[in-house]
Every structure is written in C-alpha cells, then in structure tokens.
Amino acid sequence: MPDSNALKQGAGLRQQEDLTLLHEVSVATAGVSRLEMCIQCGSCGGSCPSAADMDHTPRMLFAMLRAGIRDDVLRSNTPWICVSCYHCVVRCPQNVHIADVMYTLKGMAIKAKQYKDSTAPDFSKSFVDMVESFGRSFELGLATRHYLTHYPLRLPGMAGMGLGMLTKKRMHLVPSRIKDMEQLTAILDKAKTLELTE
C-alpha cells in the first residue's frame, strides 16, 4: 500500500486538512448545522432562485469553508443574495441547515467589516435599530431611512407608492411601541454579552 500522505502530497493536497473555519462557522450557527456533512452534491445551488446573482453557489461556498479560505468566504455576496426560501434546505440530502449557515456568515462578515456592498448590512442594522428602540418594526421609518441612504435618486419614484400605502393606512406615520420596553432592553443587553461558542 502506498503511503496515503505521500499520495496527497503528490496530488498537491495538504497533509492535514485545516477545518478551523468550518468548525467555527458550524458552532456559531443556531441548531446543529450539520455543515460538516456536506457531500458537495450541488442540490443547493441547483434549487436556488437567486443563484444567478451570487458570486459562489452555496455548494462552492461550503467547499471554500472546508478549504479555510476565510477572506474570500466573508467577502462573497452569496449570503446577502440568499432570499431565505429554504428550497435548498428541504432538498439537501444531508439536512444541512443551509439558510442558517448563511445568517452566520453574514454576521461574521459584518463583524469583520468584510462586505463589498453595504446596502444589505445597513438594511439589517436599520431594522435592528428600529426593533431595539420600539420593540416593533416600523415600516415607514425603515423604508425612508434605507432609501435615503442607498437609493436617494429612487426616492421620488417610490414616494407615490409610499403615499399610496399611507393614504390606504397600510403604513403608519408614527411607530407603535411595546409597553414593557424596559424588559426587552434588559433581555437584549444581557443577550449581547452571550455567544454561541460550543
């Protein structure tokens, strides 16, 4: 029997796979991600309605995770283009929690400040700010702030729609606020000191 390490070296492969990044992502994902179980079948990319706009299909992104190419993974637009439709999740033969892995990667990219386009992270942050201030989401405030920052030129075009939603009372001018904001803030403040590390 030839030595398997010698074979790997011959094929240009590293002797020992470095799975640090894969484990880091897996552990930081809610539930049991099963990311390690990916068999690279590509059912995910084939099922994805927005794959055409992605830098890498989910399958390729998972291969990159296994290979430990951290920067390219975090810079990929793939998690940001994911629409959370869960087609890949129900079709994955290994039951990998693909959509949740995408959330983890978005969080890691934000922390590392590694994203090419800030539109999506800013939208998420604006949304979270609204929720942390009022306990409820505030559609008008969110949309206005978001469009002013990212699509100021489109705002006049969208104003008609917004006005229609307002006059139909489908959007409110003032946000509604939960009663016990103090309790929610205490919970979130505590939660922010905790991390999923094991």
Add this chain to the structure above:
Amino acid sequence: MNEYILYPGCSMEGSAKAYNDSLMAIKDTLGIGLHEVEDWNCCGATEYLSINLIPAYSLIARNLAIASKQANSTRTVVAPCSACYLNLSKADYYMDERPTLGQKVNEALAAGGLHYEPGSLEIRHLLEVLVYDVGLDTIKSKVVRPLTGLRVAPYLGCMVPRPDYYNRWSDHEHPTELDEVLKALGAEVIDFPLKTTCCGGHMTQIGPETAYELIRRLVSSADNYQADIMTTVCPMCQMNLDAYQAETNRHFGTHYQMPIVFFTQLMGLAFGMDAKELGFGLEVVSAKKALERIGVELPETQAPKKKVEGLPMPQRRLKKTATPQQEVEA
C-alpha cells in the same frame, strides 16, 4: 369553539391590515377564539438573525415565554405571518436541538424575569389550523356566496411549507392545503406551479433588480394561467407582489395588473361578508375587476389617474427577456 393564542406580528398592524381585518371578520363564523400574546414584540424577521445570534433568538423567545405563561386552555400559538411563524418555530425547535442555545437564551430571558421551556408550546400557521382543526367541511358549510367562476392562483411563498420543522404540511414544494380551501369556497383553482417559489423577500429593499425578476416570474405565470386574482397567506408576499408590481412592470416594460389578496379575504367574501369590511380596496393593484366576476361591487378607492402632461414618452426599454423555457425552469 377552539381557543388559540394569537401572535399577530408587526405587518398585521400596517401593510397587512387587510389580513388582520378579514381574519377578525371570519373568526367567529369559523368558531375560533384568538387571544393575543400580551405586549408581544417583533420577531426580527430575517434581519436580526444575521446581526447577532443570541439577541435574535432572545427577541423571539420573549414572545414564546409570555405566550407560555398565558397558555391555560390552549398551548397552541397561531401566527398568520409566514416569517413570524418560521421564527417562532425556529426558536422553539433550535432551543431544543441545541441545548446550549436554549441555555443562553434563557439566561438572557432571566434578565427580564422570563423563561421558556422549548417544546411547551405548539406553533402553527393560520392556514394549517383552518384546514386541520376547523376542517374543510365546516368551511364549506359556511359558504353562502360561492366564488364560482373566479380563477384563483394559490400562492403560499416559502416560509410556510419550508423548512417545516414539525412536518405539518402535505408537501414542502407543492402543498395542497390552500388549493383545498379555495375549492371549498367554490373558486376555480389553477394548478399554480410556482405556488411556493420566492417573492423576493427583503430583496425589494436591498437588491431590487433581483426582486423584480422573482416578482415577474410569479405574476407572469399567474397571468399565463389566466388567473383573475392571486391569493396568499403571507404579508411579505402580498406586499412585494402588490406594492412593487408597478416598479416591476416599469423595469421590464410589461403591463401586468394582477391583484393579490389574502386568503382570509376570499373566505369572508364566500361567507357573504361585506368586501370593505374584509379590507378589499387596500390593495394597490385593484381587485375590482376580479370581484365583478362573482358579482361583488367594490367602491373605487384608487386615486384618480393623473392626467398625462406634455408629450407622450416612449416606454422604458425591456432589460431582460425571459424565454418560455426559463419560465418553466423558474
């Protein structure tokens, strides 16, 4: 009378007011009692999860903790909104699947004097409750104005039948529950192939071009099947297909006018209720013409069209054209 705890979600107060109005209008007829989760907060939609994990799950779990305290005669929480339904189920399921997550979330909840034991509540979507608890026979027996001749495209979107943590739906990609309800109402239901494909979700906000293509696929498919109207179970789907249909038309140079309403609105109509009371007229793409097919008059609430001023401008050029093959693929 079946009793449930109701988690309405933020959209029901705003963009999905018609969903809320129609649900409140039909609940007594269907014999269901709904008790709102006290002082509920936002579920975080798909945004909070990507910012910070433990706070995101704690935000969701605050609602579960309060609901479980309220659970006297029932332990079933009903969510009409797809994203809320998914998030509540997800938190309940993952807190159990990953005990460390459950532990940390409860550590955070304790700061607000709350606690949630995963599995102690049953989280279900409104449609599934109406089909399996109330039952199709009961629904059928309440129909006084059958929707005969109305061609309806049933549209569920993604997050109701998927990922389906508790295996409650007939299928993940082509579930038939909504079709069955519409048939019970007497409507002509088209076998809509895209019934669970994505409406674009938050992409209307962060990558409009991606969203417009997804919206176009859905609306054009319903139009090809000669649907008079689309119906949905999800506030986000309704908002995207309704409020962004004009933008989508502008983007592709198309002229679709496909109304989309909530399934509870059609139920109310079939039960003989007043269209206005059911929130008809709140939709951006008017359902007036569709309702005329079943003899329901809808007062014109649309703002009168602006007079065309100046010279007529050429139509914006088509950006992308989809071949029929792509249509099938989509």
